[in-house]
Amino acid sequence: xxxxxxxxxxxxxxxxxxxxxxxxxxxxxxxxxxxxxxxxxxxxxxxxxxxxxxxxxxxxxxxxxxxxxxxxxxxxxxxxxxxxxxxxxxxxxxxxxxxxxxxxxxxxxxxxxxxxxxxxxxxxxxxxxxxxxxxxxxxxxxxxxxxxxxxxxxxxxxxxxxxxxxxxxxxxxxxxxxxxxxxxxxx
Numbered sequence: 233x234x235x236x237x238x239x240x241x242x243x244x245x246x247x248x249x250x251x252x253x254x255x256x257x258x259x260x261x262x263x264x265x266x267x268x269x270x271x272x273x274x275x276x277x278x279x280x281x282x283x284x285x286x287x288x289x290x291x292x293x294x295x296x297x298x299x300x301x302x303x304x305x306x307x308x309x310x311x312x313x314x315x316x317x318x319x320x321x322x323x324x325x326x327x328x329x330x331x332x333x334x335x336x337x338x339x340x341x342x343x344x345x346x347x348x349x350x351x352x353x354x355x356x357x358x359x360x361x362x363x364x365x366x367x368x369x370x371x372x373x374x375x376x377x378x379x380x381x382x383x384x385x386x387x388x389x390x391x392x393x394x395x396x397x398x399x400x401x402x403x404x405x406x407x408x409x410x411x412x413x414x415x416x417x418x419x
Contacts (some may be wrong), residue, residue, distance in 0.1 A: 235328050238303070238307060239303050240303065242303035242307065243303045243307070245259060245260055246298065246301060246303060246308075248288075250298065257295075260308060261307065261310075263290070264308065264309050264312055265287070266292060267309060267387055268287050268291075268312060268313070268316060269283060269284075269287055270377060271313055271316060271373070271377060272287050272290070272316055272320065273363070274373065274376075274377045275316070275317070275320050275358060275361050275362070276320060276323075276358050277357040277358035277361075278357075279358070280303045282323060282358075284320050284327070285323065286316055286320055286323060287316070287332040290312060290315050290316040290319050293315050293319065294311075294312055294315055297315070305334075308365060317369075320362065321362060324359065324362050356411055357411065359410070360407050360410040360411040361407070361414065363410045364406055364407060364410065365406070366405065367399070367403075368399075368402065368403035368406050368407070369403075371385065371399050371400055371403050372400070372403050372404070372407065374388075375400055382396050382397055382400070
């Protein structure tokens with residue numbers, strides 16, 4: 233949906249939601265839940281339990297903060313993804329805090345009596361994506377999650393394909409560097 237059509241539709245949906253129309257919420261939910269799950273799964277390293285938790289918390293936050301959504305400043309989906317990014321960031325911080333609280337005691341056994349192990353690859357991917365700049369994360373998401381071509385990204389962002397190719401290269405390099413440091417740091 234482009235420009236004025238999106239703006240009109242989302243303004244009407246927001247108005248209906250604020251008036252208590254459950255069908256309007258269902259419309260937004262149905263139109264965005266699959267994309268939210270893909271986004272959250274990508275950012276959470278495809279860990280299904282965390283992905284589901286993030287999606288649920290994102291919707292609960294969206295319900296509480298719907299008055300903050302302004303269709304004039306961007307799409308509902310992008311607003312929802314912004315909430316999800318914050319939920320993911322908080323979840324990863326919490327996970328890091330919990331992990332640091334269960335550092336191995338007595339060598340290789342943690343406080344729960346379980347052998348300690350290095351961070352799984354999915355956690356390393358999630359951490360690497362979290363540590364990327366917002367712009368790098370956005371271009372990688374557009375290319376690999378939304379499966380847009382360089383040309384489509386360039387058109388959507390009002391930039392040249394060459395600029396997008398360069399940005400993708402820098403974003404991939406940054407991801408690789410962060411991911412490698414996580415591998416070296418955690419095992």
